[in-house]
Amino acid sequence: MKRSSSRRISTAALTALALTATATACGSGSGSTGSKASDSGTYTIWDPYPQFAKGSAWTKLLDACGTKAGVKIKRTGFDTSDLAGKALLAAQQDNSPDVLIVDNPVVSTLAEAGVLTTTADNKLDTSAVDPNLLAAGQSGGKTYGTPIGANTLALYYNKKILKAAGVDITTVKDWPSLTAALAKVKSAGKKGITFSAIGTEEGSFQFLPWFWGAGAKLTAVDSPAAVSALSLWKDWLDKGYAPNSVLNNTQTTSWQEFATGSYAFSENGTWQLAAAKKAGLDYGVLPIPGATGGSAAAPTGGEFVTLPVQSSTARYATTQKLATCLTSTQNLYDTDTTLSYVAPTAEVQQKQSAATPELTPWVAAVKAAKGRTSDDLGTKYPKISEQLWKAVQSALSGSKSPKDALSAAQSAVK
Template identity: 65%
Template sequence: MRNARRTLIAALAVIGTLASATACGGGSNSLHSSGASGKTYTFWDPYPQFDASSAWAKLVTKCGTEAGVKIKRTGMDTSDLGNKALLAAQQGNAPDVMLVDNPVVSTLVEAGILNQTAALGLKTGSIQKNIIDAGTTVDGASYGVPIGANTLALYYNKKVLSAAHVDPASIKDWASLTAALKKVKAAGKKGITFSAINTEEGSFQFLPWFWGAGADLTRLNSSKAVAALSLWKQWVDAGYAPKDVLQNTQTTSWQEFATGQYAFSENGTWQLGNADKAGFGYGVISIPARNGGSAPVPTGGEFVTVPVQKDTGRYEVSKKIVTCLTSDANLLPTDTTLAYVGPTAVVQAEQVKRNPKLKPWVAAVASARGRTSGGLGTKYPTISQSMWTAVQDALSGGKSPRAALDAAQKAAAKGDG
């Protein structure tokens, strides 16, 4: 029991670290008693911004109806959901079905509160490998079914680039992007916005540059990692990126781009609706790798999971609910419902057919990596915190990129020990 308690405490700390992981957010709702009994099944998700009138809530209700039960849905923010799921499981009161951010899956599995999809008879064979891998643990088993994925790319302002005589098609690597930023600044406009805040959002945004340099999360202070951090520092020092990237979330970074003064914004699929409302022409290109090609980007998105229950007889209905939520027909509108690219090739192709603006995002998702994949699992939050701390130290001028990443590697190794 002592070991179980220690595991729970450690898991709670991990969930807290991952609180601001990706796009979805909002204030938390009060948690209702799960009390799953009879024909009522409980469902938790990280979407407090969606009320009962939303397309998402209506889909959840419909899937319950088709399974012959009523669903009691509770939306709360990511950190609240993870923490309360761990506590509810310890008390034997976990929800029947739960939607969780993909980096949280391995933490919940380590705490012993999620069922394997194979054990439930859920099918995941048609799901894009890199997407399902984000919810696959070290043992190679999957513990949830993704409802879609989002990730990062570069939005650009067509008017700003045109005035600076920059062809977005010419941006193929770091050198050409930096040259474009220099031209934009010389033309009297601003360069690029991104989030370097000291939370998971900052790590999420740094990863394409880190991975695009060829760096590996198991060695934060490699020469390739130093090159990535030096690039960001170069941009801030030269005025190509604003100093407030240190405080910018992905939302406030987008708000800067929406002023029409910036050439580029590193941001996600979830900003497409806002981009259409911005009032200026825009385009989207992949984040370039250091020496050309598209940089690997982190996989964002949630997995539908089935927590362990004392009454295993409930799993059959839970399986029906998950199958409904993740069917091709119901995944298809996720680009408008949740701003997600579907997790299967069939859904992605139909999404692009309906909305050609999703084409670069499908390509970006295809090159995305799970943050906890590659055997990192629950080690990732410690690595991520060390990494975002290094970014803060370097961009603020407190340490050189090399010194900041040396300290990050020591901290990550200590945390892993």
């Protein structure tokens, strides 16, 4: 695992990171140095949680893991959209942090650029991790890190509106029954469903459960299954079951629409649980149904704990101890409670559901979820995603039919 002191980062890696950068992270990180600037008794950790200041439960956990490993921790929290780029630059300068906690879609990009060690090399034990979650950190048959937790999408529903419309939520099991429920809601004078179809990664993120739920694959975005998914959304807009505002909605503004109490359904994530309670809505959560039933695979959010390549291989033994501590059963439970994440292991998931029953449908959604870069897409995913959100925009705005929009997307990907 020895490497030269300078690394040439590919244009593909930089482009991929630019396309997958999100605008959902909060706060900003301070300047920091990597492992090269640390003495042998200090280990650096970079994470995408700038909202957690010194003295928070998160930083106390990092310090405790450092103490257990017999070292001091120098931690810096960066904005999510900045972290991957800084990690690439640090790798070029042979100054990577010892531990890098990074958004799961960019793991394969960093791995392809040669920034990360594999679990075969760093000896991280991932045997207890759910395979569908671990897949987000796999590329070329190798695994790069382990998930610290996951979030995903599901359908929040307003019990009061559904009751007034005569909808029994237990009957909503597939696309036809969901559409029938939306028709009843509209007939009762209420609003149907809100989601985010904005022309960014957020739009692709929200479309993927329907895309995958139809049986479509990202390697063929113009398949009949893909067309059926986009046609579903288009039909909802045409019939007034979903508002035209979805074309510009972020996940946040979509949630704000639902929080008014006017909508029967909202496609949104685990991260809105606290907001749902604060809004005072009588709500429930339903995994997004597949076209013909069952739970659709929704894309996984959340971060991976990774170990960047170091020129001094002597650091790896301690780094492995730090990563193992951060992802231990007890620490996963505490951390994922703080982050509103579902844990990546069955043991901790069971503990979460027992302590917080409202997490139970989210555990089911995460178990059915899928990494955006799974299927060994790696750095191909960002380009596919960009064409997918453009197709969604074209179809929902009426400038192209769903079939023509997706055909154009497939041509552009090729």
